[in-house]
Amino acid sequence: MERRQLHLGVFTYPGGHHIGGWRHASVAPREILGYDYYRKMAVTAERGKFDLLFVGDMLAAREKDGRVIAQGALNNIDSISITSAVSGATERLGLVSTLSTTYNEPYAIAERFASLDHISGGRCGWNIITTANDDAALNFSRKSHMEKALRYQRAKEFVDICKGLWDGWAEDAILADPESGVFLDITKVTELDHQGEFFSVRGALDLPRSPQGWPVLVQAGGSPAGLEFAAMVAELIFAAQSRREEAARFRAAVRSRMPAHGRNPELLKVLPGLMPILGSTEKEATKKEKMLNELLHPAVGIWMLSEQMDFRLYDYPQDGPLPTADIRAGGNNFTPRVVSLMERADREGLSVRDCGVLVAASRSHGSVVGTPEQVVDHMQLWLDDGACDGFNIMPAYFHDEFELFVEQVVPLLQRRGLYRKDYEGATLRNHLGLPVPHRGQTG
Amino acid sequence: MHLLASLAAHGWHPAAWRVTGAAGFAGVMPFRTMARTAERGGLDAILLGLPTAPAMLRSRGTVDSLHFDPLPLLGAMIGATDRIGLCAYWPGDIAEPYHVARVFATLDHLASGRTGWIAGLAGPEELAAKFQRLDLPTTGADAVARLVELIDVTRQLWDSWEDGGFVADQSTGAFADPERVHPIEHEGRFFTVRGPLNVPRPVQGQPVILYRDRPSDEARAGVAASAEVVLAECPTIAEAQARRAEWRALASRHGRGPDGVRLVVRVMPILADTEQAAQKRAAELDGLAPANGNMASVPRFVGGPEQFAAWMADWHAAQACDGFDILPAVLPLDLDPIVDVAVPQLRRLGLRRAGYESATLRDMLGLQRAASRFAA
Numbered sequence: 001m002e003r004r005q006l007h008l009g010v011f012t013y014p015g016g017h018h019i020g021g022w023r024h025a026s027v028a029p030r031e032i033l034g035y036d037y038y039r040k041m042a043v044t045a046e047r048g049k050f051d052l053l054f055v056g057d058m059l060a061a062r063e064k065d066g067r068v069i070a071q072g073a074l075n076n077i078d079s080i081s082i083t084s085a086v087s088g089a090t091e092r093l094g095l096v097s098t099l100s101t102t103y104n105e106p107y108a109i110a111e112r113f114a115s116l117d118h119i120s121g122g123r124c125g126w127n128i129i130t131t132a133n134d135d136a137a138l139n140f141s142r143k144s145h146m147e148k149a150l151r152y153q154r155a156k157e158f159v160d161i162c163k164g165l166w167d168g169w170a171e172d173a174i175l176a177d178p179e180s181g182v183f184l185d186i187t188k189v190t191e192l193d194h195q196g197e198f199f200s201v202r203g204a205l206d207l208p209r210s211p212q213g214w215p216v217l218v219q220a221g222g223s224p225a226g227l228e229f230a231a232m233v234a235e236l237i238f239a240a241q242s243r244r245e246e247a248a249r250f251r252a253a254v255r256s257r258m259p260a261h262g263r264n265p266e267l268l269k270v271l272p273g274l275m276p277i278l279g280s281t282e283k284e285a286t287k288k289e290k291m292l293n294e295l296l297h298p299a300v301g302i303w304m305l306s307e308q309m310d311f312r313l314y315d316y317p318q319d320g321p322l323p324t325a326d327i328r329a330g331g332n333n334f335t336p337r338v339v340s341l342m343e344r345a346d347r348e349g350l351s352v353r354d355c356g357v358l359v360a361a362s363r364s365h366g367s368v369v370g371t372p373e374q375v376v377d378h379m380q381l382w383l384d385d386g387a388c389d390g391f392n393i394m395p396a397y398f399h400d401e402f403e404l405f406v407e408q409v410v411p412l413l414q415r416r417g418l419y420r421k422d423y424e425g426a427t428l429r430n431h432l433g434l435p436v437p438h439r440g441q442t443g
Numbered sequence: 444m445h446l447l448a449s450l451a452a453h454g455w456h457p458a459a460w461r462v463t464g465a466a467g468f469a470g471v472m473p474f475r476t477m478a479r480t481a482e483r484g485g486l487d488a489i490l491l492g493l494p495t496a497p498a499m500l501r502s503r504g505t506v507d508s509l510h511f512d513p514l515p516l517l518g519a520m521i522g523a524t525d526r527i528g529l530c531a532y533w534p535g536d537i538a539e540p541y542h543v544a545r546v547f548a549t550l551d552h553l554a555s556g557r558t559g560w561i562a563g564l565a566g567p568e569e570l571a572a573k574f575q576r577l578d579l580p581t582t583g584a585d586a587v588a589r590l591v592e593l594i595d596v597t598r599q600l601w602d603s604w605e606d607g608g609f610v611a612d613q614s615t616g617a618f619a620d621p622e623r624v625h626p627i628e629h630e631g632r633f634f635t636v637r638g639p640l641n642v643p644r645p646v647q648g649q650p651v652i653l654y655r656d657r658p659s660d661e662a663r664a665g666v667a668a669s670a671e672v673v674l675a676e677c678p679t680i681a682e683a684q685a686r687r688a689e690w691r692a693l694a695s696r697h698g699r700g701p702d703g704v705r706l707v708v709r710v711m712p713i714l715a716d717t718e719q720a721a722q723k724r725a726a727e728l729d730g731l732a733p734a735n736g737n738m739a740s741v742p743r744f745v746g747g748p749e750q751f752a753a754w755m756a757d758w759h760a761a762q763a764c765d766g767f768d769i770l771p772a773v774l775p776l777d778l779d780p781i782v783d784v785a786v787p788q789l790r791r792l793g794l795r796r797a798g799y800e801s802a803t804l805r806d807m808l809g810l811q812r813a814a815s816r817f818a819a
Contacts, residue, residue, distance in 0.1 A: 022611070022618070029611035029618075033552035033643065035521055059541060061641040067621040068639065074618065077642050078549035084518025085553050088475070105537060107573040108512075115512040119471045119519050138637040139541040176460060176467025181731065183460055183467065184504035200575035206510035208468055297616050 301356020445766025
């Protein structure tokens with residue numbers, strides 16, 4: 001049997017994923033909003049034969065009590081703008097954009113992704129989020145954020161409508177016969193007529209079926225509601241587990257839920273986030289990590305921690321232990337990454353400040369610090385243990401740390417037979433080994 | 444004289460697709476080619492996503508009804524061009540200001556200050572079925588009021604980061620200056636938005652606000668508070684003069700001065716080397732078009748490209764408009780001669796600059812860059 005290979009994504013971030021990364025001397029922070037910054041990232045990823053470029057989404061500024069966090073760096077700027085812009089600078093790279101089902105309308109989003117799939121020649125993916133950040137509600141004329149279970153019900157209906165719209169056009173609907181004057185065979189365009197709990201949509205898209213049929217459907221996060229949703233719709237998961245055993249458990253859990261929805265678990269790829277910090281020796285890599293952590297302002301870490309835990313940590317002593325008992329008493333429904341961090345804090349006796357650094361350093365995803373060989377060993381171990389199907393690489397800073405990965409880690413992965421030497425196809429579905437959905441397919 | 448070009452896959456004549464010889468759907472490539480052609484001619488901007496045919500005709504399958512979402516289409520034009528302005532239609536009927544502000548702020552950064560938002564109301568016939576948002580007004584004074592508030596809140600969000608709010612000082616670790624980033628705390632009739640935006644102030648301060656004016660448009664009085672470039676459909680010089688005077692007076696009433704708004708007349712040229720040949724082309728095209736397919740409110744010009752330059756110069760001299768939004772009847776057939784012949788002619792008349800002199804669309808159009816309203 002052929003060796004299972006890794007799939008790789010690169011997650012964009014203004015500056016870098018390490019929250020201190022933008023202060024690294026090699027980063028030109030005034031340029032992180034410009035086209036060239038993202039173009040270069042995409043071109044590097046394509047040179048490394050990456051499956052995809054991944055862009056996140058946030059609908060509120062990082063702020064506390066009405067003031068932006070001064071040291072807090074920026075979150076992702078609009079995802080579709082970035083992916084559509086770099087589509088022309090690349091030929092093979094998949095382009096995954098994040099858009100919320102809680103704050104959008106299905107017709108608009110179906111049209112947006114169908115357009116991007118055409119524009120990119122079949123390379124787009126949609127990271128479906130329900131938006132976890134409560135503050136977003138206040139920017140969208142709502143008094144409070146929609147409750148989680150309801151958000152996922154809405155998301156399910158939202159995605160069903162999108163699929164219906166993407167499936168509206170038969171492959172041969174466009175006749176474009178100049179003689180008869182018939183442009184479109186309207187009998188081959190099925191209008192959706194949806195009346196549901198959250199939406200009413202009637203009509204068809206104004207675009208023919210796109211090269212991939214549907215964009216690759218991506219999901220991130222791993223709460224119980226999210227897990228069930230992923231088992232129902234996701235073809236790719238951007239996972240957050242930082243430990244191998246947890247990651248393997250998570251992957252097995254989603255896969256085990258898929259048959260109940262009539263889905264083959266092989267048609268799901270799970271890519272945990274991974275921040276590699278590279279050095280030519282382990283010592284050098286550790287030194288780099290230390291330097292990056294020193295660039296990280298503790299206030300940002302404590303802010304990020306408070307947001308993730310939905311618990312205000314500002315008045316606790318920074319050097320005191322993380323008050324896990326208070327946090328647990330104050331909430332429920334924690335995401336797996338929060339649960340995992342609290343367990344680790346209890347186990348290792350971490351302080352509030354330590355936890356803040358941990359969260360801000362890798363944005364609480366996994367990280368590995370070492371030589372290219374060590375990073376490859378780590379990745380291979382995860383793959384072989386069934387902890388993942390690949391990784392969403394989160395470079396600590398752009399561009400140097402990502403270039404290093406492409407120049408030093410990718411060739412080693414290729415030599416070990418863990419990774420493609422070249423692209424075999426032109427679409428994202430092709431890179432991921434996912435089938436093109438046929439018209440009328442459900443689920 | 445401002446010169447804009449509205450792009451469409453085959454052209455703006457309803458029979459364009461029958462004569463281009465191109466396949467029915469060629470994806471994004473024609474747009475890249477046309478954008479580069481327009482840039483070669485030094486045009487101020489290309490306009491993306493304005494509807495090419497009435498909804499009623501589209502449903503019969505006799506016109507090219509294909510329509511890209513203009514936002515990713517604009518994104519795809521950023522790398523294909525260097526200087527030309529890039530504008531996209533995003534009707535306000537159901538739009539949320541945080542989305543509009545965030546997307547256009549991003550696009551404006553990526554495009555180094557070359558973007559404009561074409562606002563307007565698509566109306567119920569375009570949108571009602573697709574969205575069925577029964578909670579939102581689709582017509583009348585309420586729809587207008589919502590649009591006016593939408594534009595205002597979007598602009599407030601762009602202002603929520605003052606110039607200098609994005610610090611990015613590596614030595615101190617200060618990424619933003621909290622004194623210069625402001626919640627907007629907007630509480631209006633249709634929108635409640637706290638802000639601030641999570642994208643720093645756009646390169647242009649605010650992307651240029653264009654407005655798709657419709658015959659007997661009820662929104663003018665309100666939209667005149669913000670609109671900087673009005674795309675008007677006026678069949679005659681007299682109507683354009685009246686429309687321009689109306690918009691200038693309305694802008695003045697909002698304290699913006701008459702030159703705060705530019706009226707651009709939409710025109711569909713059908714060109715050939717001689718007037719006779721152009722008339723023949725027009726007749727052939729019309730013969731191939733479905734009934735009621737033309738946009739009656741958009742004047743057409745039929746003739747040679749030099750004559751078209753003279754025609755534009757006449758309207759401009761009569762103060763009927765500040766420029767034109769050119770809707771080429773068939774692409775690229777009716778865009779190439781404009782770039783190669785009409786524009787050089789306008790340059791000889793002193794009506795067009797020689798090339799690109801400004802980096803941003805706002806500067807190119809001579810529009811003021813406003814300071815953030817939240818600046819102390």
